[in-house]
Amino acid sequence: MNTKANFSYHKLPYRYINSFVDGKWGEGELSEDERIILNESACVLHYCQVVFEGLKAFKTIDGRIVCFRPDMNKKRLESSCKQMNMPIFPKEKFLAAVEQVVKANKEYIPSFEEGGSLYIRPIMYGTTPTMGVKSAKEFEIRFFAVSVGNYFDANKTARLRVSDVDRAAPKGTGNIKAGLNYAMSLSNITDAHNKGFNENLYLDPKERKYVEETGGANIFFIKDNKVIFPYSESILPSITKMSTMYIAKEILHLEIEERKVTFQEIENFDECALCGTASTITPVGLIDDHGHQIIFSNDVIGPITSLLLKTLKDIQHGIIPAPKGWLYEIK
Ligand code: PLP
Numbered sequence: 001m002n003t004k005a006n007f008s009y010h011k012l013p014y015r016y017i018n019s020f021v022d023g024k025w026g027e028g029e030l031s032e033d034e035r036i037i038l039n040e041s042a043c044v045l046h047y048c049q050v051v052f053e054g055l056k057a058f059k060t061i062d063g064r065i066v067c068f069r070p071d072m073n074k075k076r077l078e079s080s081c082k083q084m085n086m087p088i089f090p091k092e093k094f095l096a097a098v099e100q101v102v103k104a105n106k107e108y109i110p111s112f113e114e115g116g117s118l119y120i121r122p123i124m125y126g127t128t129p130t131m132g133v134k135s136a137k138e139f140e141i142r143f144f145a146v147s148v149g150n151y152f153d154a155n156k157t158a159r160l161r162v163s164d165v166d167r168a169a170p171k172g173t174g175n176i177k178a179g180l181n182y183a184m185s186l187s188n189i190t191d192a193h194n195k196g197f198n199e200n201l202y203l204d205p206k207e208r209k210y211v212e213e214t215g216g217a218n219i220f221f222i223k224d225n226k227v228i229f230p231y232s233e234s235i236l237p238s239i240t241k242m243s244t245m246y247i248a249k250e251i252l253h254l255e256i257e258e259r260k261v262t263f264q265e266i267e268n269f270d271e272c273a274l275c276g277t278a279s280t281i282t283p284v285g286l287i288d289d290h291g292h293q294i295i296f297s298n299d300v301i302g303p304i305t306s307l308l309l310k311t312l313k314d315i316q317h318g319i320i321p322a323p324k325g326w327l328y329e330i331k
């Protein structure tokens, strides 16, 4: 498998589209058109009324196609929609849309031997022309897909820097997958990349004392074989994190903690990793706090991180049995 970062847009043949008009969703259909036609005053363009999701389909070792926990993405989309005054997309329609897109693009799912996956990106946006600040009444949802490999270079550990700006307000939208959380991070990630870092590590926006997450993934730590997951109401509830917590506790029988983690204490931790659908589990090599570097490892994955990553991947590829309901088979 290509170990370099490989997470970019390319047009695949089919995407699923459905519209919300007069208070209800339509039937929805597959389309070969990757373009969106919008009114110049569509609410999404001015007021960022857009939420999205990200999930993966894999080829298993025995050649089946499985989606990893799509029901959890559906649930999180629902909470994003509620907070953004957007309509709920029903569960049956969500799963049917995933199924249709995966099936229609199935020749683009990397083989088990290649590694990689088909990444499915559902996005919902407000299309109504608005001038005053108010919610759209009409919406569109699309599920498109791309073939992906690693989000970060798999031969290197990630380099993070402590951010000087916040990604979310204390009672804001940090806990949902809304485009606006990413819009504010774009100049910050550009600056981080220019300075040789892979990601920004955000601290809590109220006291700047606790560890939150990075721009595109949750974070966790290991100390004396215990896996420690930072808790915060302003981070995205990561499905990979919930899965990793389960794997650590129920499969590997490791001690876990989910709690507030001060930035100060991480100096004493043994391993550090990011977790997310795109980034899977990515070992973190160092965190730079304005020139003071906390070093976890130098391009070597720590033993517990390695075990967690292997177990997660083995589940996703059908090498070891998945906990009930984790794999949604697409026939
Ligand atoms: N945090 C942020 C800000 C993200 O964008 C993502 C990616 O989805 C995650 C965490 C990880 O969440 P998940 O594991 O559900 O993909």
Ligand code: COI
Pocket: 053, 054, 055, 215, 216, 217, 276, 277, 278, 279
């Ligand atoms: C994901 O992991 O699915 C995301 O949406 C994160 C993004 C940075 C690619």
